[in-house]
Amino acid sequence: MLSKCTTGIGNNKTRYIFIDSNGKTKAFFDDLYSIQFHDNYIKVEKISNYNRTWGIINYKGEVVFQPIFKEITQFIYNNDEYAKLLLDDENFFYINKELNCVNFDNKKCPNYN
Structure with missing residues (x-):
């Protein structure tokens, strides 16, 4: 609530x-x-x-x-399975619909959390 x-x-x-x-x-x-x-x-x-x-x-x-993210996209990547979380234009990663970070498109999950 x-x-x-x-x-x-x-x-x-x-x-x-x-x-x-x-x-x-x-x-x-x-x-x-x-x-x-x-x-x-x-x-x-x-x-x-x-x-x-x-x-x-x-x-x-x-x-x-x-x-802390500059932008969080809709789930539009990999056939609408992933969203992108951008800290800035160069630093970003992808998440799946379960809200877990995924390695995709040569982009690895960060170790910041």
Whole structure:
């Protein structure tokens, strides 16, 4: 479940909180700009100091990929089986629909997570 609340006194800062069915906080983001719901994941966009970055959360509320990516494409690669996560124009990798990194097109999985 996704909940939106305003925190602080007088600053109207928005915080988005993902909670499980027991009410336990699983993940939260400040200054989240947009949320896109997909079949098996939630794509989140974060704006910080005018920089927009993207991340992925699963429906359990677990952060699968922190919002550090310049872009996350749709599943358009390898017959719509893979999506591309780009840190910048030269550094990227692919994930499958289970949200696991895959070696594809001579691009290996990073060791950053």
